[in-house]
Amino acid sequence: MESVTVLLVVVVIMVVLFDFTNGFHDAADMVATAIASRAMRPAVAIAIVTVFTFIAPFSVGLAVADTVGTFVDISDVSPMVGGSLVIAALGAAVSYNLATWRLGFPSSSSNSLAGGLVGAGLYAVGAGHINWGLAALQAGSLDGVMKVVAGLFVSPLLGFALGFVVMKLLFHLLQGARSSVRRVFVASQYLSVAWLGFSHGANDAQKGMAVIAMMLLASGVTPGFTVPTWVILLCASSITVGTMFGGWKIIKTLGFGLFRVKLIHSVASQVGAAAVNSLATALGAPTSTTQVVTASLLGNGAAEKPSHVRWRTAAGIVAGWWFNVPSSMLLGAWYCWLCLKLWG
Template identity: 40%
Template sequence: MDSTLLVLTISTIAIVLIFEYTNGFHDAANIIATVIASRAMTPVQSVLLVAFFEFLGPLLGGTAVANTIGKLITLDDLDRELALTIVLCGLVGAIAWNLLTWWRGIPSSSSHALVGGLAGVVVVSAGSSHVAWGFAELLHGELNGVAKVVAALVLSPVIGFLVGYVLHKTMLRLLRGTHPSINRDLRHLQFVTSAGLAFSHGANDAQKSMGILTLVLVLGGFIPTFDVPFWVILSCSLAITLGILSGGWQIVRTLGFSIYKIRPVHALDSQMTAAGVIFSSSLFGAPVSTTHVVASSIMGIGASERPKAVRWGKALEIVTAWLITIPGAALMSICCYLLVQSFI
């Protein structure tokens, strides 16, 4: 094998794992924010519990989402070095966006950043025909490619809002007239619900990098077909877990304290809602944004109880960040590609 191709393949694999690490510390806040805000656990307790179940998620969650993401772009007909360079630049764009939004404390979507980074650089470097858009198939009732990703990313926060709204209404009715000491039990239950949310997050988010890493192995000629190896699953699981352990404390403040005043019942309902929506999506191979689902569930819960108490201004800021993430990450990946090309 050509030494340049080997170095490029190894470098791209390393970048995939770095992206998964940034995904972990960027999204850690999504899982631990409500736990900390409701004082169910200390930050150390929450991170350790979440990290353990986050690690199990990719190992036991299957590869349906990995297959969806790994087949989002088709670069088989290109020169291998060019194809790997394109993937590498797409990942760098996604990482740069993750770091920027983490630094600013904005709970944006790592999933949107990944899709935007890859699609943007592929369109500029190889042409739009190399992106599996899936819109033509959508007319025939088939959901795949970018259409499947966009559908999942758009519908999941809507579902999260509605489920959170209905669940919280139901929970308030069930708890009506109970003694305030019930909050202690609600805090204890969060050990279970936060574990479930961590598992579902790992099962969905780590698979995105698993899909890209397997694609890199195919493009580099290391494996003949798209079939996710176990070491890829294990590597991505470790990378996202290490990211979770690093934490994303700026975003904790946004999700845990800036949208709605979180009490134990709100935290429990948000965790149940998000875990259910994310895990269901994973079973169907649909990549979703944990950030979107958790934030929208908190909004739905607040709206079901006291709509005027929801800080809709902060919610609007989050929605704005969602809308600009795909083009923002795409622009960063394109700039990276043009910079690389200027040195070749």
């Protein structure tokens, strides 16, 4: 029993670290355009997304946690195996987060965690314990891995499309508008930053909750997959603290590395990204705030003047997204082997 308690404590600590690095990464993505367009001071932008990131997990359901926490079944394995799997997945996600932060590269914490769970799951319990969602897909619905994949890989496409459409719409509405309209956009910037922060907290905080709930189930603390109130509070607090310390290297890459960001781009990209995140959360699909914000911003640039976008930089970012999942799978499998070797 003592070893199970130790495993549970380690998992909780790892989730806190994961949520911190998640908030750290995503804060930069959420405020980069507001800072680059000089619409808001960095401290104000960070404060707004921090507050709304914390509020969100208490204001929405747990559909995303149910999706993330149940596509790898560890209900019938020993606490040692289940704990090793969860710790390995978290280790893969945190390692990737820290490495990409060090490089100033906007990457996806969600992709890292999903890849880590699949890689560790394949090694520890085999493909039979993973709900691939193929049967549900044939029946015309999304479940398991297919739902996770849809959320993580379709959402950037929607972000790009919405960013493009919103930008075109704003250009049409603002034709011939006087310069005083800037004041309206500055005010709307506060609303769009708040909405993006809320949508981030609503979706991303649930991933850490899901992992703790998995470990509580594997250790026999809970009879089924459930997320206690203390877990919601812990994950909301951890991701919020991470958000307070936004990664400035990533802000430089996203806010200044793709094209010259103006106020209209900032508002349009945040509205597009927040809308995609909110829709996905309502459907119980995990998203990557990093990917959605970046894709929405690229949609803005493509709508205004494609030649102004540094597509080589954008291509490098997108290529990194595709590298993210397989590398996290390998890391998850290796960490799982290491954990089972140490404790087996």
